[in-house]
Amino acid sequence: MQQASVETFSDLIGSIYDCVITPERWTGVLDEICAELGFATGALSVASLTNMKAVVNAVSGSDLAVMTQNAIGYGPDIIELWGGAARIQQYPLGEPIVQSQAVPQAVISGNRYYREWALPKGLFDAVAVGLVRDKAMVGNAIFSQHESAGPVDDGQIAGLRLLAPHIRRAVTISNLFDMKTVEATTFAATVEALKVGVVLADEESKIVHSNAAATAMLEAQDPILMRHGRIAVQSAATTTTLQSAVAQAAKDEATLGQKGIGIPIPRPGGDPLVIHVLPLRRSPTRSGLIQRAAAALFVASAAGPPRLPHDALSQLYDLTPAEIRIFELICEGQTRDAISQSLGVAVSTVKSHLVHVFQKTGCRRQVDLVRLARSLTFPV
Structure with missing residues (x-):
């Protein structure tokens, strides 16, 4: 397939963020992704592990209502089809x-779900993207390839890789709203009722509004505070990262990428917290929520304790989850071939991610990456 234009992806990314406020749009978004990237079917599933309820459950493509019903009986087979739990x-x-x-x-061909359901439909391959995997939620997006489209190509992979962080941000914030549709007329009341802190900020990170939970945090100066009217935290480096994400969200949400997803907040005491940044301006659906606000900042509990150097690599060097995982495995002494096999990606993909790691960190050799990892093991 041909690479999609930036303009097309921008519209699609805007639609993804609209799903935070109007979750019933997910099916339409999956339709758009399948049409744009040439997939036959798409499914988005995010479940809460606290109450075992679906946070998001949307499907796109022919016969998917039947497929979803049939998939219930194929649970173990589907897990096996992706290499096991x-x-x-x-x-x-x-x-x-x-x-x-x-x-x-051989594993795919012998799989019951593949033989009895996917293959008869002409669905001979698939691509999965992990969206969230922590103590609170688990979620994935899976897209199937029809035999008439040929093998999954680099353009499809590149498109999903670009869209993935936006989908991840949208489903994470959707969970904070408990997947309820939010009307512009009731947005303020909805935000006010949330137990997590919510700060609405303009493009310069100046605070436009804060709900009761965030106001209490600001008054206590923990974990967020106000400096010259702008949202900030105690750590100067984290404040820079946060304000940069807000500025980017206001300027061009399509290029926001990994920035602003779960920014860890260093705290001397208390439970670990993170900040998620949701762009507001580009879409009429979101821009109508409150005047002047460029982004909504959600201060929520972290899914687990901060991980160093994992969090530092994301915060300081803007590494993606895939780049961080490869960084970690390289530092453990694994070869590129071994990483390829363990992560289920091509060796060329490992090499490509490693090039990005070197570029972003300024390292030239693998030994330099090891030194960097050691330096980030303790707060600096």
Whole structure:
């Protein structure tokens, strides 16, 4: 397939963020992604592990209502089709995993779900993208390839890789709203009722509004505070990262990418917290929520304790989850071939991510990456 234009992706990314406020739009978004990237079907599933309820459950494509019903009886077979539960845990979040590259063909061909359901429909391959995997939620997006379209190509992978962080941000924030549709007329009341802190800021990170939870945080100066009218935290480096994400969200949400997803807030005490940044301006759906606000900042509990150097690599060097995982495995002494096999991606993909790691960190050799990892093991 041909690479989609920036303009097309911008519209699509805007539609993804609209799903935060109007979750019933997810099916339409999946339709758009399938049409744009040439997939036959698409499914988005995010479930809460606290109450075992679906946060998002949307499907797109022919016969998918029937497929969804049939998939219930094929649960173990579908897990096996992706290499098993332990293998799935190793796949980096946000990285498209091509089934035919990650799992031996003999395993795929002998799989009951593949033989009885996918193959008769002409669906001979699939791509999965992990969206969230923590103590609170688990979620994935899976796109199937019809045999008439040929093998999954680099353009499809590149498109999913670009869209993945936006989908991840949208479903994470959707969970904070408990997947309820938010009307512009009731947005203020909805935000006010949220237990998480919500700050609305303009393009310069100046605070336009804060709900009761965020106001209490600002008054206590923990974990957020106000400096010259702008949202900030105690850490200067984290404040820079946060304000940069807000500025980028206001300027061009399509290029926001990984920035602003779960920014960790260093705290001397208390439970770990993170900040998620939701762009507001570009879409009429979101821009109508409140005047002057360029972004909504959600201060929420972290899914787990801060991980160093993992969080530092994301915060300081803007590494993606896939790049961080490869960084970690390289530092453990694994070869590129071994990483390719464990993560279920092509060796060329590992090499490409590693090039990005070197470029972003300024390192030239693998030994330099090891030194960098050691330097980030403790707060600096």
